[in-house]
Amino acid sequence: KAGVTQTPRYLIKTRGQQVTLSCSPISGHRSVSWYQQTPGQGLQFLFEYFSETQRNKGNFPGRFSGRQFSNSRSEMNVSTLELGDSALYLCASSSVGGIEETQYFGPGTRLLVL
Amino acid sequence: SQQGEEDPQALSIQEGENATMNCSYKTSINNLQWYRQNSGRGLVHLILIRSNEREKHSGRLRVTLDTSKKSSSLLITASRAADTASYFCATDLASNNNDMRFGAGTRLTVKP
Numbered sequence: 001k002a003g004v005t006q007t008p009r010y011l012i013k014t015r016g017q018q019v020t021l022s023c024s025p026i027s028g029h030r031s032v033s034w035y036q037q038t039p040g041q042g043l044q045f046l047f048e049y050f051s052e053t054q055r056n057k058g059n060f061p062g063r064f065s066g067r068q069f070s071n072s073r074s075e076m077n078v079s080t081l082e083l084g085d086s087a088l089y090l091c092a093s094s095s096v097g098g099i100e101e102t103q104y105f106g107p108g109t110r111l112l113v114l
Numbered sequence: 115s116q117q118g119e120e121d122p123q124a125l126s127i128q129e130g131e132n133a134t135m136n137c138s139y140k141t142s143i144n145n146l147q148w149y150r151q152n153s154g155r156g157l158v159h160l161i162l163i164r165s166n167e168r169e170k171h172s173g174r175l176r177v178t179l180d181t182s183k184k185s186s187s188l189l190i191t192a193s194r195a196a197d198t199a200s201y202f203c204a205t206d207l208a209s210n211n212n213d214m215r216f217g218a219g220t221r222l223t224v225k226p
């Protein structure tokens with residue numbers, strides 16, 4: 001099976017702009033989670049989608065949103081970008097997001113906000 | 115906010131030596147997982163240990179879990195240069211099983 005893919009891999013934006021990142025989970029996986037990784041805060045959970053519904057949400061402002069499509073592909077949107085949004089954004093997929101399931105991570109999208 | 119804290123933050127050893135990394139966490143968990151990340155790329159799952167398990171092995175990896183101390187350790191035996199990476203522990207909170215919390219990671223350098 002192909003792994004989790006994320007596009008684009010690198011992105012440069014300026015403050016105030018908005019950005020959309022895409023994640024294609026492993027075929028058959030229905031749970032997609034998003035994480036932000038920064039040197040200062042480490043890896044932080046953004047949200048999780050399952051069957052087109054947001055099932056869990058981390059402690060991020062409303063500027064961070066997402067959605068999931070019927071084919072389980074997910075997009076994450078950040079509006080009104082701030083310098084502090086520069087980070088590696090990782091998505092991970094699992095079959096149903098169960099307690100003991102392994103999450104499979106994509107390579108990430110590196111976002112730089114200038 | 116981070117749940118796990120890895121210790122040490124950085125570790126440098128010679129090839130062939132063993133590497134031990136520790137992780138402490140704050141609240142009750144369902145399970146704890148260890149991941150590896152190479153140079154700011156995606157994470158690779160290494161091993162999962164359930165809250166009712168004390169020790170688990172996978173190849174050169176040995177993980178222990180002490181729920182009374184809320185801590186875990188990852189031992190890599192006979193390290194190789196290819197083991198150079200950052201290692202993270204992640205906890206699956208007992209109260210919210212789809213919200214994984216990661217520690218800050220241990221940066222391991224294995225010198226050839």
